[in-house]
Every structure is written in structure tokens, then in C-alpha cells.
Amino acid sequence: MNLRASQFKANARIAAQDTGLRSKVKKATGTALTKRKQTVDELPEWESLRQQGHDIRKEVVDNIDRYLRSFTDAARLNGAIVHHANEHNDATKIIYDIIRRVSANSVVKSKSMITEELHLNRMLEENGIRVIETDLGEYIIQLAGETPSHITAPALHKSKEDIARLFQEKLNISYTDDPAVLTAVVRKRLRDEFLNTRVGISGVNFACADTGTITIIENEANARLCTVLPEVHIAVMSIEKIIPSFDDLSLFLKLLSCSASGQRMTSYVSMINGPRSSHNPDGPRQLHVVILDGGRRQLAKHPAWKEALYCIRCGACLNVCPVYQSVGGHVYGSVYPGPIGSVLTPTLFDMKEAQDLPFASSLCGACTDICPVKIDLHHHLLWERREVVDRGYKSFTEKIAMAVWRWMMLSAGRVEFAGRLGWLIQKVFGKNIPAPGWTPRRRFPALARRSFRSIMKREKNNDG
Amino acid sequence: MTLLRILGCDPQYDPRQTCCGQPAFNAGYHTDARLVAEHFVEVFKDAEEIVSLSGSCATMVKVFYPQMELTGALSETVGGITSKTFEITDYIVNQLGVTDLGLTYTGRVAYHDSCHIMRELRIVDEPRKLLRSVKGIELIELDLADRCCGFGGLFATKFPDISVAMGEEKLESIQRAKVDLVVGCDNSCLMHLQGLADKRGVNLKTKHIIEFLGDLIK
Amino acid sequence: MTDNLQSLFQLRIREMGGWCEIVESLESVCALLGKKYAFDKNEIVFSGRVTKLLNGSKLTGVDVESIHPGDRREILAHAMVGITTCDGLIAETGTAVLVNHPSEPRELSLLPERHIVVATDDQLYESLNACLSRIKESYLAGSMPSLTLVSGPSRTSDIEKTLVVGVHGPKEFGVVVIGT
Numbered sequence: 020m021n022l023r024a025s026q027f028k029a030n031a032r033i034a035a036q037d038t039g040l041r042s043k044v045k046k047a048t049g050t051a052l053t054k055r056k057q058t059v060d061e062l063p064e065w066e067s068l069r070q071q072g073h074d075i076r077k078e079v080v081d082n083i084d085r086y087l088r089s090f091t092d093a094a095r096l097n098g099a100i101v102h103h104a105n106e107h108n109d110a111t112k113i114i115y116d117i118i119r120r121v122s123a124n125s126v127v128k129s130k131s132m133i134t135e136e137l138h139l140n141r142m143l144e145e146n147g148i149r150v151i152e153t154d155l156g157e158y159i160i161q162l163a164g165e166t167p168s169h170i171t172a173p174a175l176h177k178s179k180e181d182i183a184r185l186f187q188e189k190l191n192i193s194y195t196d197d198p199a200v201l202t203a204v205v206r207k208r209l210r211d212e213f214l215n216t217r218v219g220i221s222g223v224n225f226a227c228a229d230t231g232t233i234t235i236i237e238n239e240a241n242a243r244l245c246t247v248l249p250e251v252h253i254a255v256m257s258i259e260k261i262i263p264s265f266d267d268l269s270l271f272l273k274l275l276s277c278s279a280s281g282q283r284m285t286s287y288v289s290m291i292n293g294p295r296s297s298h299n300p301d302g303p304r305q306l307h308v309v310i311l312d313g314g315r316r317q318l319a320k321h322p323a324w325k326e327a328l329y330c331i332r333c334g335a336c337l338n339v340c341p342v343y344q345s346v347g348g349h350v351y352g353s354v355y356p357g358p359i360g361s362v363l364t365p366t367l368f369d370m371k372e373a374q375d376l377p378f379a380s381s382l383c384g385a386c387t388d389i390c391p392v393k394i395d396l397h398h399h400l401l402w403e404r405r406e407v408v409d410r411g412y413k414s415f416t417e418k419i420a421m422a423v424w425r426w427m428m429l430s431a432g433r434v435e436f437a438g439r440l441g442w443l444i445q446k447v448f449g450k451n452i453p454a455p456g457w458t459p460r461r462r463f464p465a466l467a468r469r470s471f472r473s474i475m476k477r478e479k480n481n482d483g
Numbered sequence: 484m485t486l487l488r489i490l491g492c493d494p495q496y497d498p499r500q501t502c503c504g505q506p507a508f509n510a511g512y513h514t515d516a517r518l519v520a521e522h523f524v525e526v527f528k529d530a531e532e533i534v535s536l537s538g539s540c541a542t543m544v545k546v547f548y549p550q551m552e553l554t555g556a557l558s559e560t561v562g563g564i565t566s567k568t569f570e571i572t573d574y575i576v577n578q579l580g581v582t583d584l585g586l587t588y589t590g591r592v593a594y595h596d597s598c599h600i601m602r603e604l605r606i607v608d609e610p611r612k613l614l615r616s617v618k619g620i621e622l623i624e625l626d627l628a629d630r631c632c633g634f635g636g637l638f639a640t641k642f643p644d645i646s647v648a649m650g651e652e653k654l655e656s657i658q659r660a661k662v663d664l665v666v667g668c669d670n671s672c673l674m675h676l677q678g679l680a681d682k683r684g685v686n687l688k689t690k691h692i693i694e695f696l697g698d699l700i701k
Numbered sequence: 702m703t704d705n706l707q708s709l710f711q712l713r714i715r716e717m718g719g720w721c722e723i724v725e726s727l728e729s730v731c732a733l734l735g736k737k738y739a740f741d742k743n744e745i746v747f748s749g750r751v752t753k754l755l756n757g758s759k760l761t762g763v764d765v766e767s768i769h770p771g772d773r774r775e776i777l778a779h780a781m782v783g784i785t786t787c788d789g790l791i792a793e794t795g796t797a798v799l800v801n802h803p804s805e806p807r808e809l810s811l812l813p814e815r816h817i818v819v820a821t822d823d824q825l826y827e828s829l830n831a832c833l834s835r836i837k838e839s840y841l842a843g844s845m846p847s848l849t850l851v852s853g854p855s856r857t858s859d860i861e862k863t864l865v866v867g868v869h870g871p872k873e874f875g876v877v878v879i880g881t
């Protein structure tokens with residue numbers, strides 16, 4: 020499969036018929052949703068927390084320059100070295116240079132979507148630096164040479180049997196599909212890497228503008244190991260990860276933990292306030308914070324689309340999306356799949372390339388209902404559809420069809436005529452005339468001989 | 484119509500009406516949608532109240548019209564149109580204050596929540612109230628009640644494979660519920676499910692709620 | 702109130718796969734841990750802050766500060782139990798808040814097989830917010846140490862959403878609260 024957003028239609032077609040994939044994705048997303056629901060149901064204040072989350076994220080995105088400055092100052096005061104990268108290439112170059120400067124040839128890395136967006140691993144490996152993914156899901160994906168199919172559960176598309184076979188082949192261990200044993204294998208293999216690798220790379224979940232605190236949430240402890248043990252810690256984030264204050268952390272930790280994994284709090288939260296110093300007795304000697312713009316400042320100026328920057332990457336909208344459940348994450352051809360991916364990919368990256376994504380939704384709105392920061396996801400898809408049309412990306416045939424439809428709909432008589440014509444066609448050719456896009460797998464309903472309209476007309480005449 | 488008359492209304496049908504414009508709107512063709520919407524507003528501007536048998540069309544009018552850039556005098560009328568348009572079960576239960584129609588039916592029935600009705604209009608209980616009032620009915624909740632059936636208008640023909648995959652999940656949920664009939668407030672979803680069931684040889688009956696209730700009156 | 706908070710804390714920490722015991726005296730902390738962990742003395746490591754908190758009561762194990770810094774990681778990576786204090790317990794989430802402290806290196810709660818926190822019941826907060834603002838207030842800008850929130854053992858659901866405890870960090874997390 021050519022995994023590009025422009026190939027969505029073709030790839031989704033294949034994926035939708037892959038019942039094996041569908042049942043794996045369905046099972047995993049179903050479990051995640053059930054756990055989330057249990058926890059949220061016990062939080063009567065959930066709706067007001069969502070609104071608070073939304074308002075705070077809006078405040079940040081609306082004033083992104085100010086918050087960015089203030090975070091940068093605060094983090095520098097803590098002793099961090101802050102780097103600003105406008106383009107993706109700038110960020111990868113900065114990271115590469117940091118690693119080279121300390122003459123390291125390998126890095127341990129915890130899960131981070133922004134490094135996926137940067138294609139950091141590929142770039143580092145091409146330059147001779149070994150990247151060791153340490154989150155279990157990411158480790159599996161790296162071993163398989165694939166990309167994540169979900170933003171919080173990268174290996175969601177793999178069954179335990181898939182993983183067992185992968186480990187058997189790549190790690191030379193005997194076949195076992197017991198998740199506990201498979202996990203133990205990874206623990207053992209990575210222990211020494213953690214103890215001996217000199218550079219750790221992590222993402223950032225929230226960056227506090229007032230205290231310069233970098234917050235990372237996780238369950239496995241690999242992010243703690245990547246950010247406490249090495250000599251150098253490189254934290255990579257995009258500008259919109261900022262929240263105004265340290266005081267907002269508990270709100271966002273709650274929103275994110277609940278939505279991502281149905282926990283009130285994940286097992287571990289690291290709040291990093293600088294490198295080793297007089298007030299920070301242990302940890303890396305250097306803390307670098309690399310902040311990527313990557314088109315976000317521009318997006319933040321758009322009155323509607325800026326909302327996509329409120330996202331806290333919980334993955335709940337993927338779990339709840341019936342389209343995602345049917346096709347999995349890879350077919351979106353973007354680092355960000357699912358509803359948020361369909362919203363973000365065209366506006367942040369390339370609308371022409373990703374023009375199918377806004378249309379790949381039944382607009383059911385389940386994503387909008389679940390989003391912890393109340394992003395109006397499915398309505399954004401509608402507005403983006405309009406943009407795709409306005410930019411003239413649509414085919415000539417579709418434009419003509421739409422013009423004909425409009426011409427018909429502007430007069431009741433034409434509608435009536437079309438209805439009669441339809442009935443007549445069915446009468447002559449039978450009910451099973453093929454209609455591409457519909458009939459191959461569904462039947463067409465019988466059209467009525469007399470429309471509601473004509474019944475009503477007759478009734479009126481009789482009355483009169 | 485009969486149902487509304489029994490409830491003491493005097494419903495009128497304006498034959499000039501065509502469409503609310505949603506197909507074009509959802510396809511991104513806002514100019515075309517606007518022209519059709521303006522036609523709608525023109526036809527209905529003098530109506531006292533507008534009742535729609537399709538939750539999706541009611542959504543278009545109530546939720547999306549205010550967000551469209553309608554032109555001229557019509558842009559002023561639109562607010563009025565929006566507030567006097569109702570989805571039919573919402574109208575019966577909340578405007579007319581009727582929840583018991585005094586009907587009887589024996590059988591297991593499931594109600595299908597159409598997404599526009601459930602998530603845009605937030606109408607969840609109204610149709611259930613009407614159905615529950617029918618004596619002898621066994622109203623079953625689907626285990627995937629809040630999941631989209633996969634119709635989604637244009638989506639169903641643009642991405643038939645995903646649409647069908649979603650429909651299959653819903654169909655399985657319906658089969659698990661072992662019902663004789665699925666009742667909904669939007670014919671398009673029902674048409675999709677019925678079409679899918681027919682093709683697969685699954686024995687499924689679907690009916691619009693008003694058709695269902697209306698038949699019980701006769 | 703404190704009773705309610707205590708039972709809420711116990712409930713939450715259990716939900717996350719950890720445990721919490723409430724004891725009445727410093728001696729009972731040592732007795733409880735001594736009974737629970739019959740390991741070699743060198744396999745149990747605690748922090749200077751724990752020594753201070755226990756105020757003379759004898760706990761089996763070694764003080765992390767007595768280990769040569771160069772050997773520390775190696776020893777902690779093979780230790781069975783790491784015992785630390787904390788700077789707040791959060792009832793609503795079952796969380797222990799650890800502030801980075803010179804006599805309590807972060808590796809101590811990270812590398813050993815088990816992580817045990819010894820706390821006092823006056824450290825109990827209802828909400829995380831209350832605890833965090835208290836901590837923030839006590840430091841000048843630019844001088845707040847790093848914080849670690851621990852709410853359970855290391856865990857993953859990355860393989861078919863099956864819960865596995867003990868991935869890269871401690872396989873067990875427990876809190877002993879000293880009540881009055």
C-alpha cells in the first residue's frame with residue numbers, strides 16, 4: 020500500500036474489507052471506550068471541565084506569541100536551553116546537532132507524536148544515530164518497521180499473535196503470545212539501554228508558560244527513564260503544547276488521563292523544571308527544549324481552523340470514530356489519523372494532497388461529543404469540504420452533477436418530474452438497476468408511483 | 484398528516500417545496516446549497532410552524548442555516564424560520580405536549596438514533612417516549628445505540644466500503660437485539676440499513692416512526 | 702474528614718493496582734515493611750528523608766546516601782525495594798507527589814523492583830490542585846525542583862489492551878501512611 024493521504028480512498032477500500040483488521044481495531048477501541056466511560060461517568064463535573072479546557076486552550080492559541088515568549092523565558096530561568104524551529108527541517112537539524120555535540124551515537128526515546136511528525140527517527144538513523152524506541156507500543160512498531168496507527172496506542176492494529184510472530188522472528192525468542200511474557204522480554208532488553216545511553220528524547224504533553232515546567236504523562240516509566248538517567252535530555256514539542264499556568268496542570272492531567280486511558284491519573288507524571296542544578300539535585304546535566312512551529316502560527320490566525328490546535332492528543336476521537344474503527348489508522352496516510360487527523364492534515368500540511376479526508380466522515384459527531392477540549396471536529400470537516408470545493412479541487416463531473424441538482428431543486432415541478440422518471444425507470448428495468456457507489460453491496464428502495472407531493476395536491480383539491 | 488390532524492393541528496403542504504439544500508452543503512458546495520436554502524426560506528417564510536419528517540433536514544434548517552451566508556432580505560427571515568422548524572417527534576412531544584397516543588402494538592421494536600437527531604438536535608427521549616406509550620410494545624435498546632449506521636448522505640456513495648462496514652456493525656447489533664422492527668426518525672438511515680439487510684438476505688423491517696404510528700391508527 | 706480522605710485515597714490507589722496501609726506508629730512502619738520484604742539488607746534502599754522521618758526507628762536496608770554515587774545506579778537497578786517519602790498524597794486520584802530532593806534521588810523511586818512511599822496523614826490533600834499550588838507557592842520563580850507524580854505501578858496496555866504490570870519501572874507501588 021502506498022500510504023499517502025492522497026491514496027485514502029483506495030487504501031480505505033481495501034482496509035474496510037479486511038475483517039481481521041477491523042475486528043482488532045474494534046476490540047482495542049471498544050476496550051478503551053468502556054474504560055473511559057466508566058471513569059467519566061463518575062465525574063459529575065466532566066462537562067464543565069471540558070468547557071474550562073476549551074477556554075484555556077483557546078486563550079493560548081489566540082495569544083500564542085505571548086505565551087511562547089513567556090514559556091521560553093521561564094524555561095530558560097530554570098536552566099533549560101530553548102530552541103525555536105520554524106520548519107520541520109530546522110527542528111531535526113537542531114536535535115541532530117545536540118546529539119553530535121556530545122558525541123553520542125544512540126538515543127533512548129519515549130513516545131512523541133511530534134517526533135513522528137518530524138520523521139526524526141529516519142533522519143537520525145540515516146545519519147548514523149541509533150534510535151531506541153522505549154514505549155512498548157513504539158518498540159513493537161519500530162521492530163516491525165511500521166508507523167503508529169493510533170496517537171496513543173501505536174500498535175493498536177496488531178494482535179498478540181502478530182506481536183508473538185514478530186518477536187519470534189526479530190528477537191529470536193520462542194513463540195509466545197502471552198502479553199506479560201512479551202512485555203518482560205522488552206523490559207529486560209531495554210534495561211541496559213536506559214542505564215547506558217547518554218541522550219534521551221521525549222515529547223511534551225503540557226508546557227507551563229509561568230513556571231517553564233515540562234510535563235510528560237505515561238504509564239510504563241520509560242519516559243521517566245529517558246528523562247532522568249541520560250546526561251542530556253531533549254524535549255521536543257510544538258508551540259501549541261503550552262498552557263498558561265502550572266495551576267492549569269491538574270485540569271489538563273485529568274482531561275487527558277481520562278480521555279486517553281480511562282484513568283483518573285496515569286501511573287506517572289513527570290514535571291520537569293530544568294536540568295541538574297542547585298535546586299534540582301539529580302537528572303540530566305543538559306535540558307534542551309526544541310519548539311516547533313511547523314505552520315502552526317499561521318494556522319492559529321485562521322478564525323475557524325485554529326481550533327484544531329486546542330487538541331491535547333488524547334486519541335479519544337479516534338477510538339469513538341466509526342470510520343476509524345472500520346479502517347484503522349494507516350490509511351489516513353498522515354501522522355495524525357482519525358477525526359483530528361482529518362481536520363488537521365489538510366489545514367496544517369497539504370489540502371490538495373489530503374482533500375479526501377474531510378469527506379471521509381458520515382458527520383455523525385461522536386468525535387465532537389467525546390473531545391475533552393470540545394473541538395467542533397465534525398463541523399470543521401464540513402467547513403474544510405467547502406474549502407476543497409472553493410479551491411476547485413473537485414472533478415468536472417461532480418461540478419456538473421451539482422449544478423444539475425441545483426437546477427432541479429429550485430423548482431418543485433422538476434423534482435416531481437425526476438421522481439416520476441425514477442419510478443418509470445425502475446418499472447421498466449426492474450429494481451436492481453446498478454447505481455455505482457450504492458448497489459454493489461446494498462439494495463435500492465422501490466420508488467413510489469405517486470409522490471407524497473401529488474397525494475397532498477390531490478387531497479387539497481378534494482378538500483377544496 | 485392524519486396523525487397531526489388527530490392531535491388537533493391543521494397541517495398544510497406547500498407543493499412548491501423541494502429540498503433544504505443539505506446534499507450540496509455537505510458536499511462543500513455552499514453556493515448551490517445557499518440558492519436552494521433561499522428557495523426553502525422563500526417558500527416557508529409565512530408558515531406558522533414547520534414540521535419535518537426528516538431529522539436531518541430539520542438539522543440543516545435549525546443548525547446550519549444560521550451559519551450560512553444567506554443573502555438579502557432572506558438573511559433576516561432565516562432566524563424566524565429556524566426557531567419555528569421542528570423535527571416531528573420533538574414537535575409532538577414538546578410543542579403539542581402529547582406523549583401518549585393511546586395506540587397498541589405487539590412486538591419487539593428497536594429505535595434507531597440518527598446522528599443528526601441525537602447529536603445536533605439532541606433529541607433522544609422524545610421518540611422513545613412516543614414509542615413507549617404504545618401498549619404492548621417491547622422497546623429494545625441496541626447495544627450500539629449511539630453508533631452511526633454509516634449512511635452519512637454523500638458519504639455512503641463516496642466511500643461505499645466504509646459506509647457498508649459501518650452498516651454491518653449496526654446490522655449485527657440489530658440482529659443481536661432480536662427485534663421484529665427498527666423504527667427511526669430519518670428515512671435515509673433506514674433506507675441504508677434496509678438496503679444492506681436486503682442484499683445480505685437478513686430479515687429486517689424498518690419504518691419511519693410516523694409511518695409506524697400512523698399505521699397503528701388505521 | 703481525614704478519615705474520608707484516607708479511605709478515598711485507599712480506594713483510588715487500589716483501583717490503580719497499588720496498595721496503601723495505615724499504621725499508627727513509626728515502629729509499625731518498620732515492622733510492616735520488615736515483614737513484607739524479607740530480602741537481603743542490601744536489596745532494600747531508602748532515602749535520607751526516610752531515615753529522618755523514622756526518627757531513630759530501625760528499618761532494614763541501606764540509606765542511599767551511604768552508597769558511593771558511582772555505584773548507585775547499578776545497585777538501585779538490582780534492588781528489590783526502594784523506599785522514599787513524598788510531599789503530598791492526593792485522595793481524588795490516589796497519587797503520591799514526589800519533589801526532587803538532594804537526599805532522595807529520583808532513581809530510587811524508579812529503578813528498584815518495588816517502590817514504597819512512607820508518608821504521614823497530614824500530607825493528605827483532597828485534590829491535586831491544592832497540593833500543586835502549595836508546592837508552587839513555596840518556591841521562588843526558577844527554583845522549583847522537578848516533580849514526579851506516582852499513582853500506581855509501571856503498567857502497559859499496548860498489547861491488545863491487556864493490562865500488564867511492571868514494564869520499565871517498579872512492578873509494585875505501595876504507600877504506608879502514619880496516622881496519629
Ligand code: SF4
Nearest residue numbers: 330331333334336390
Ligand atoms: S481532537 Fe479532541 S478527542 Fe481528538 S485527540 Fe485531540 S483532544 Fe482528543
